Amino acid sequence: MTLTKDRTLADKVRADFPILHQEVNGKPLVYLDNAATSQKPLAVLNAIRDYYEQYNSNVHRGVHTLSAKATDAYEGARDKVAAFVNAASRQEIIYTRNASEAINLVAYSWGLSNLQRGDEIILSVMEHHSNLIPWQLTAQKTGAVLKFVELTPDGVFDLEQFKSLISDKTKLVSTVHVSNTLGCINPVEEIIEIAHQYGAKVLIDACQSAPHMVLDVQAMDCDWLVASGHKMCAPTGIGFLYGKLDLLRSMPPFLGGGEMIADVFLDHATYADLPHKFEAGTPSIGEAIALGAAVDYLSGIGMHNIHTYEAELTAYLFQQLQQIPEIKTYGPQPTSTGEGRAALAAFTAGDVHPHDLSTILDQAGIAIRAGxxxxxxxxxxxxxxxxxxxxxxxxxxxxxxDLFIASLKEAVEFFGSIFG
Structure with missing residues (x-):
């Protein structure tokens, strides 16, 4: 997509998002909570509505026309996701409810089968709870030991400390690609290369990178990668796990039930080939189809274009935040062009509680996150x-x-007058 100087990417796409064109508390909505969940374009809304209105049916189990159409759309979406992350095979894409379920799948299927007492799992202090709790539970069950990479003074992943932590005892490294709080973009390619030198597997949490930048799992060489659809213009209730084919085939089923079987007897069963071995029960069919529509939409814009435009916004956001003396941001500073970090800013404003800031901003129609x-x-x-x-x-x-910064300044001044 080619953008003129006077017409930004946002100008070209905002009409596709009906929810953005409303007032909240009598003010035009300014939605700045995209790291929590993104809004959905008409193409995605129409895809899920079309499924339920025109060919609602279960997949894989029927030979009638509606079932065949639903199956084609459901599996076609898998092909789109595979292409989106450049997987080597469509069988390497497993549908899950969300990234949390995808991480739990790996933890319970691979982790409980492969980790032993004294084995080590390396995480970082910046991990989302979804990439922490499953490994805590796995370590409790197996006797594995958790180790944590800390931050450099610049607020980024301490690669040198990581090199000092990893050893032949390390069996797994699991880390976020982009921090949802710090906004730092972790050097995952280097992390993966180092981990593989020690024979360790690597899982990448791509929830905050898949919506914003080009992903190539083959070039990255990760063993697993997870993402949630709702952060990348798709509905809630759908996410995916990428895993290397041979690795997924070596892992036992995560859940048992329909769909994931080949033959069932009263005392035993054999299991379906990938990807269905890990997709027990009736899936989120409409949501998966809509995920495919979201991938089409993002790919039509171009992930490189999205990343470039967001970098410009990031540079502008931080320039404006720096005009408010009370504001302290966390994580690395962007370059002058906005590169080097994600398009988010976690911040504090002196003694003002973040929830109070969020409440005041909401009255101005501006949605941010606090907590x-x-x-x-x-x-x-x-x-x-x-x-x-x-x-x-x-x-x-x-x-x-600009509206956000103006309202933020007013809020900081208001609370300053109270505290002062």
Missing amino acids: HHCTQPLHRYLKVQSTARASLYFYNTREEI
Whole structure:
């Protein structure tokens, strides 16, 4: 997509998002909570509606026309996801309810079968709870040991410390690609290369990268990668796990039931080939089809175009935040062109509680997030109870950032007059 100087990417796509064209509390909606969930374009809304209106039927089990059409659309969406992340085979894409379920699948299927007492799992202090709790549970059950990579003074993944932690005892490295709080983009290719030198497997949490940048799992060489559809313009209730084919084939089923079987007897069963071995029961058919529509939509825009435009917004956002002396941001600073970090800013404003900031901004029609962002250990590490977070997507504009900054200044001044 070619953009003129006077017509931004957001200008070209905002008409596709009906929810953005409304007022909240009497003010035009400014939606800056995209790291929590993204909004959905008409193409995605129409895809899920068309399924339920025109060919609602179960997949894989019927030979009638509606079932065949639903199956084709459901499996066609899998092909789209596989191409989106450049998987070597469509069988390497497993549908899940969300990224949390995908990580749990790996933890329970591979982790409980392969980890033993004394084995080591390396995570980082910035992990989302979804990439922490499953490994805590797995370590409790197997006797494996958790180790954590900390941050550099710049607020990024400490690669040198990682090199000192990893050893022949390391069996798994699991890390976020992009932090939902710090906004840092972790050097996953280097992390994976180092881990593989020690024979360790690597899982990448791509929830905050899949919606915003080009992903290539073959070039990355990760063993698994997970993402949630709802952060990348798809509905809630659908996500996916990518895994290397031979590795997935070596893993036992995660859940038992229909769909994941080949032959069933009263005392035993054999299991279906990939990807169905890990997809027990009736799946989220409409949601998967809509995920395919979301992938089509993002691919039509071009992930490189999305990343480039968001980098420009990021640079502008941080330039404006720096005009408010009370604001402290967390994570690395962007370059002058906005590169080097994700399009989000977690911040505090002196003694003002982030929830109070969020409430005041909501009265101005501006939606941001406040809290620990499912990263409580990271907030303790940073010695801050909670932060506010403004997170951007490709349909956001500079004008929306200006409205946010103006309202933020007013809120900070208001609370300053109270505290002062």
